[in-house]
Structures are given as structure tokens and as C-alpha cells.
Amino acid sequence: MNSPEVRLLLGDCREELKKLADHSVDLIFTSPPYADSRTHTYGGVSPDGYVAWFLPISAELLRVLKPDGTFVLNIKEKVVDGERHTYVIELILEMRKQGWLWTEEFIWHKKNSYPGKWPNRFRDSWERLLQFNKSRKFNMYQEEVMVPMGDWAERRLKNLSETDKVRDPSKVGSGFGKRIANWIGREKAYPSNVLHMATETRNKSHSAVFPEDLPEWFIKLFTKPGDWVLDPFMGSGTTVRVAQKMARSAIGIEILAEYFQVAHDSLPAKISLPVQQLALLEKKEPYDAAKPE
Amino acid sequence: MNSPEVRLLLGDCREELKKLADHSVDLIFTSPPYADSRTHTYGGVSPDGYVAWFLPISAELLRVLKPDGTFVLNIKEKVVDGERHTYVIELILEMRKQGWLWTEEFIWHKKNSYPGKWPNRFRDSWERLLQFNKSRKFNMYQEEVMVPMGDWAERRLKNLSETDKVRDPSKVGSGFGKRIANWIGREKAYPSNVLHMATETRNKSHSAVFPEDLPEWFIKLFTKPGDWVLDPFMGSGTTVRVAQKMARSAIGIEILAEYFQVAHDSLPAKISLPVQQLALLEKKEPYDAAKPE
DNA sequence: GTTCCGCATGAATCGATAG
């Protein structure tokens, strides 16, 4: 494999994505601006217009993703007029019409949001991580994200009963049997589709939408070293930064010069930008640490 | 308030619901048969036909619910041909057309989910708890579900002082620190929209689909003693049993005589059934403890 | 009494094989 590289593109992803080749990316991990946030960019997408705004982008993502690649979309609907808005679930339906397969929905449980409440609801402590694929056969490296087994295992496996050594069919006909003996020597178990991760609190010079653990988990699960990771809404660059640390190649696209600059500056291994982009950066306002929300 | 009572109805909820008066119920909590499960009843609803099957029922539920009442629907889509099926999210969209407001989506994190390993997915360890309302003003007794605070705030503030204060003094004055400080010294905190509960695996003469903690939490949150709770898919009666324990009145509807009998027999405070229903029970096979799956 | 340990159980899903 070639030495991993990072490419940062300053601009609107609706344009920048067109520069990427077909079937060139192994994993897309992104957290797009939610409806009504970052209204200063992307024309202030309204909840009602969200699906129409996103579909051209997801069409490009479908094009650049390799056939055995994966698209993970971190998103959560906001509350509008007392209701959860339906733009996310409508988006799922429309993306399927585009050709995406809705393989799975992971839950990110945000462990440490501060307590608080509204008259009609509690604090929102979870977000969706929608997994989309182009085909039913996609790359997944499950062993990379295994977790330590519970301490029950040690006790359990010390003494095996006779029924443990053979497949013991369930009494109630659930069709499920077990062979406890298979677990001997194992120290790790597979995770589930619920991820417990704290939100980023140690805020550095940039504020991140999600903690580094989140892209790291999916990069481990869906790519191997040298593979290409894409984040079309790079923001302050969490995804590309993690990808670089993990020896994956990465492409990050960001429309806002301030965020772009933060992402560039925070890469552990520095990269140089094309002259063209440096000129673009010059024209924008200088990055102000207090500005990004 | 009148003394709480429990009414059990043996029959198809599509018929039985018609017997209930308009605006008579404070909380509907139910877990309908998921697509393709419980195929021996309800004609084995297929994923593709699920929405059409459910809509007439949700229309009746809309009629019987009080204007300030709440409907909590426990459901999860199954995997069909490698994808999460879309019947649940389609149902949300269709129910809104009926007049329901989709107020919130709680997550039930099942700590001990069904085991299994597949090449393309992990264990499914969460289910949806969809909250629907008829109006934006509904009864919610948030204090009833507050949880012990523990040392949450202390840890949080310690974190704040050590890290955030140093790196970004603006955070402390900006309200973040103040909000945290507001919680110091309080004994209880409001919960979030993620519920961590184990499934009921122990088989005590009947197997419950969900643990008693689950309906208990929503009954506390959305009703007060004496209010009416309805479960149109009663099953083995977890919801009505909990409601009775909590001094709420309850109505349970179940189509299958075996489950109906279990629900009736497991009520802590015994109730007598109308002669008509006893006759119906007679005609069915007698309940056999080994039989319910 | 308290702690430790054995054990059955569960809204599942995939791939291969058979009709």
C-alpha cells in the first residue's frame, strides 16, 4: 500500500465531491450540519428543506464509495414545534430510492450530557449512526472492535457441565442452542449496536461535534490501514485527524475557512496545502478562536 | 377518584377497541407483535403489510386517548434481506397524517440482548419507544421519575475546573459552569431519553416481552394514581399488572386465550371476569403452563 | 445471613441446502 495521505478541500461539498473519482473511498463518516444550525453556511438549511438539500450530496457519495464500502451518517432530528421533525426518517426512505441499502442503525449513547429538562421532554442523550451500503457484501473487520468479556466468563468457564460440552437445544423451541465449551480461551466478546461514549468535554482550540472515539470505532470496523476515509462535512477535522493517526488515507471537505484552518492546523502529521487553497484562505476572515460555536 | 379497577377484554383489539369510549384513556403503553412474530395470531403480519395492518388500530387509539394523554409504542424493525426494514419509520409518517404528534423517541437499551454473531452485523441491543400525543399540551409528571444524583455534579464540576477553566475561561462564565453549579447539592436529577433495562429472561410461568420496569417508568411519567392505562396487545399482562400495583385503572386486550389467562391469573389483586368472557375461555383450549412460547 | 457459582433463557439472523 502507498503511504497514507490526507487531502483537505476547501469548498462546498456539493462541488468538491465532483472532483473525486468513482469507487475510490472505503468509508464515509460524517456528521452533517443539522437543520437550522450553522445557518451561515450551506444557506441555512431548514428542516422542511433538509431532504432535498441532502439528496444530491448522498448521490455523489454513492458514486465515490467503493462497492464494498460503507457510509456512516451521524444525525439526529431536532425538535420543531414540539415534535421530533421527520427529515431524518424521510431521508432514509429517499436514500433507499437512490440505491442505498439501510443496513443498520447504531445508537450513540452520549453518557455525559449535563442534567437538564424542558417542560415536555428530558435531555436528549442519543444520536443516530445510520449505516448505509451499496451492496450486501461489504468489508467489516469485527475482531477489531471486540471488547473484554464480562467477569462472569471466568467463573462460568472454570467448570463445564456435561450439557455445556454439547449443543444444548433450548427447551422452549426458540431454535437456539448453546455450546458453552466454544468459549474456552476467549477473552473478548463482540460489541452490540449501542455505543456508549462521552461527548467531548476537553475542548481544545476547536470544538468537536463528536469525540474521537466515535470515528475511531467505525474506522476500525470498516477499514484497514491504507484505506480511504472521507468526511464531506469535516468541520474542525475530527474524522480526518483520527484517520491520519490510524494510518488511513483521508479526504476532508469543509466549506468554512475558519473550520478548515483548524482542521489543517490540528493534524498530528502536518500537510502542505496547494497554493490555490492558500489563496482562498487568505481571502476569508482570519481564524478567530472564540468564533466557532 | 374512584377505586382503581382492571378490565380485561378477550378478543381482537381491532374489534374490542370499538367498545371503549372516546377520550377515556390517559396512557396507552403497548408492544404490538413485531412483523412476522406471533404468526399464530393476527395472521402473521408481514413486514410489507405492517403499516396497513396497524393504521386502523392507531386510529382507534387516537379516538380513545384523552386530549392530554400519551401513547407510547414499543417497537423495533427486523432485518429483511440484509437491511433494516422501513415499516417502523413509514408508520411514524402515516400516523402523523392521522393526526398524531410524534413528540419524542426514547431508546430502550437492552443490557442483555439476544446473542448471536453474523458476518455483517452485531447484536441488536436496543428498541424504540415512540411517544405520540394528540396535543402539544399533555400531562407529564417529570419529578416522578427522577433518579438519585450520585456524585454526578461533583465529578462534572471537578472536570470543569481542572480542564475547561484553564483552557477556556469563557466557558465558566458563559453559563456552562453556572448550569452545572445549579445542580450541586441536589439529591435527584432528571433522567434522559435513554433507558437502560435488562430483558426479562427468567421464566416465571409466563415469559414477558419487556421487564416491569419499562411500563412502570412510563406510567409514573405520564399518569397519576387513578388514571386509566390501556394496553391493546396485553400479552401476558405486564402492563396491566404494573398498572394495578401502582393504583392506576387499566384495560388490557388480548386475542390469545392462553395469554389472556396468564394475564388474568397473575394480577396481584384478583378480578372477576364477566360470564361472557368465561364462556369464551371455556371454548378455547385450557391453559397449559408449558405451552406459551 | 452473605457470597459464590451453576445454569436456562431470550421480538435474531445468516448461509447452505432442499423443494
Add this chain to the structure above:
DNA sequence: ACTATCGATTCATGCGGAA
């Protein structure tokens, strides 16, 4: 080709009996 059946895989929990 398309559908139905079958075997394989897997982990946290709470009860009950033992130490």
C-alpha cells in the same frame, strides 16, 4: 430463479442452591 427449512452462532441476567 425463488421460497421454505435447517443448523450454527452467542452473552448478560437473575434465580436458586451451595459454600
